[in-house]
Amino acid sequence: MLELSVGVDIGGTKIHAALVDGQGRIYVEEKLPTDSAKGADSVMERVLQSIERMLDSAPRAAQSAAIQGIGIGSAGQIDFSTGTVAFAVDTLPGWTGTRIKARTAERFPDLPVIVDNDVNCAAVAEQRIGAASGLRNFICLALGTGIGGAIIADGKLVRGTYGGAGELGHVSVDFNGPRCSCGNRGCLELYASGPGIARIAREGSFSFADSRQVIEAWLAGDSQANQVMDIVIRALASGISGFIHTFNPEAVIIGGGVAEAGERFLHSIRQETERRTSAAMWKAVQLEPAAAGNHAGVIGAALQMWHYSVLELRGEGGAG
Ligand SMILES: [Zn+2]
Numbered sequence: 001m002l003e004l005s006v007g008v009d010i011g012g013t014k015i016h017a018a019l020v021d022g023q024g025r026i027y028v029e030e031k032l033p034t035d036s037a038k039g040a041d042s043v044m045e046r047v048l049q050s051i052e053r054m055l056d057s058a059p060r061a062a063q064s065a066a067i068q069g070i071g072i073g074s075a076g077q078i079d080f081s082t083g084t085v086a087f088a089v090d091t092l093p094g095w096t097g098t099r100i101k102a103r104t105a106e107r108f109p110d111l112p113v114i115v116d117n118d119v120n121c122a123a124v125a126e127q128r129i130g131a132a133s134g135l136r137n138f139i140c141l142a143l144g145t146g147i148g149g150a151i152i153a154d155g156k157l158v159r160g161t162y163g164g165a166g167e168l169g170h171v172s173v174d175f176n177g178p179r180c181s182c183g184n185r186g187c188l189e190l191y192a193s194g195p196g197i198a199r200i201a202r203e204g205s206f207s208f209a210d211s212r213q214v215i216e217a218w219l220a221g222d223s224q225a226n227q228v229m230d231i232v233i234r235a236l237a238s239g240i241s242g243f244i245h246t247f248n249p250e251a252v253i254i255g256g257g258v259a260e261a262g263e264r265f266l267h268s269i270r271q272e273t274e275r276r277t278s279a280a281m282w283k284a285v286q287l288e289p290a291a292a293g294n295h296a297g298v299i300g301a302a303l304q305m306w307h308y309s310v311l312e313l314r315g316e317g318g319a320g
Contacts (some may be wrong), residue, residue, distance in 0.1 A: 003015075004065045006054045006111075007302025008047055010100075010116055012073040012091030013146060014035055015043075017050040019061050020302035023130040026295065027061040028054060040094040045074070048098075048107050055108075055134035073098055073121030073301035077164040077213035081114030087160050089181065091145065114304040118147035118297050118317075119166065120157050122255065122290070124307050125300030127152065130291035131253045138251040139243050140290070141168060143236075147189040147196075153247060169193065173238040191235035192277045194258055215261045218296035228270075244273070244281050255290025263289075 004027060009016040011034060018029035030050060034043055053072055058065050072139045076088030076095055083101020101115045116124075126132040129313020133141075136155040142148040147169025151158040158165045169189035170182045171249035178199075190196045206224045208214045217225035240252055254266065270287050277285075292299055 002062045002065045003067045003068050004058060004301040005305040007300070008051060008068045008070070008072045008300040009121070009297035009301055010034065010072065010088075010092075010118050011297070012075055015047055015050055016182065016298045017047075017054050018298045018302065019054050019058060019065075020299055020305070022074070022306045024125060024303060025294070026297045026299065027065075028057045028081060029251060029298070030054075034092070035042065036095070040092070040098045043092065044098060044100070044103055046261045051104065051108065060078075069114065069305045070104055071121070071301040071304040072104065072108060072113070072115045072179055073118040073297050073304075074100060074115065075118050077162070077167070078115055078120075079161075079163045079194075080116050080120075080159055081312070083113065083247065086164060089146070098137035106193065108193060112305070114308065116157075116304065116307035117148070117163065117166070118152070118301075119150045120159075120294065121300035122296035123152055123157065123253075123300065124303050125292040125296040126290060126306045126316055128228065128303050128307065129299070130296065131246065131288045132251055134269075135250045137249045138253060139246065139247060139249050139254045140205050140255065141240070143194075143259075143289075145194055147193050148256075149243075151243075151247060154247075168239065168243060171239055171242060173235045173242075188235060188239040197228065197232055197258065200231050201225075204228060215258070215265075219261065219264065230312050233265075233268045234270050237276050240273050240287070241271065241276040244277050244285055248281060249285055251286045251288055253288050253290050255293070255296060259289060269298065 004019045009019050016031045019027040019187025039127045077086040079086045085098045088095035101113050101125045105114045119142050132138045138152050140150040149166040151166045172184050172186045174186030180187040194211040201208040214225050218229045
């Protein structure tokens with residue numbers, strides 16, 4: 001019998017839900033606006049209704065499918081053991097403290113529920129079906145509206161004390177830099193996220209509307225865009241070099257909307273990171289684009305159901 005799980009990826013702008021099999025294939029999916037301004041209860045209700053539609057569509061998606069459970073990935077810092085939001089920024093107002101796992105389990109009492117941070121879920125997707133297949137030490141960077149990170153060391157996600165580990169966007173690459181929402185100065189997120197790139201362009205008084213325009217002009221050889229991207233790439237390389245020296249990974253996997261700039265972007269990051277990284281460390285590591293792409297969040301959310309042992313789901317053991 002075909003085994004399927006419901007995956008849900010909760011972001012600041014959209015909720016993406018899907019029915020996914022153990023190989024990461026999507027059978028049914030839907031995307032809807034998060035409508036986060038309406039508050040946490042409204043977002044949670046939209047998530048639960050989306051899960052319900054996925055479960056209802058299972059018989060049509062596959063003749064005889066057995067639903068294994070519900071896997072959810074959410075923006076913000078997630079306490080993995082309780083499935084509660086430990087902290088979320090203002091893209092999801094009021095989301096901090098939301099008991100995602102408990103409320104989902106109340107509505108769907110017969111199914112196991114796993115909840116983690118969205119980039120941790122993407123890392124699960126990369127490890128099982130993507131660019132980190134077979135790797136036990138790697139780092140995922142998601143360059144989007146912010147910068148998210150996930151760290152896999154000795155085969156396991158590094159979660160930290162309450163699930164907050166891996167906030168790689170808040171590693172400073174300039175201690176005199178602009179003030180960040182976290183309190184520090186010069187965080188990587190201020191340079192290499194979409195809004196960060198737009199900020200650099202604005203401060204240079206260049207007439208780009210957003211990061212997408214900067215990247216398009218850069219790929220076309222525009223000299224102003226070149227000045228902006230030079231800063232972006234040096235900031236990223238500085239950050240990535242720090243991660244490499246800290247974790248000695250086999251791979252750094254770079255995804256998110258900004259990374260869609262493609263191979264030239266990646267090539268530039270490789271070159272600059274090599275200059276900033278000690279030779280032995282550099283020799284051991286590869287910088288690769290995310291392979292699971294735009295769907296990594298929802299696929300990884302669902303793949304959690306096959307990734308963790310039943311013991312760990314009950315909170316009785318570590319990752320297998
Ligand atoms: Zn910060």
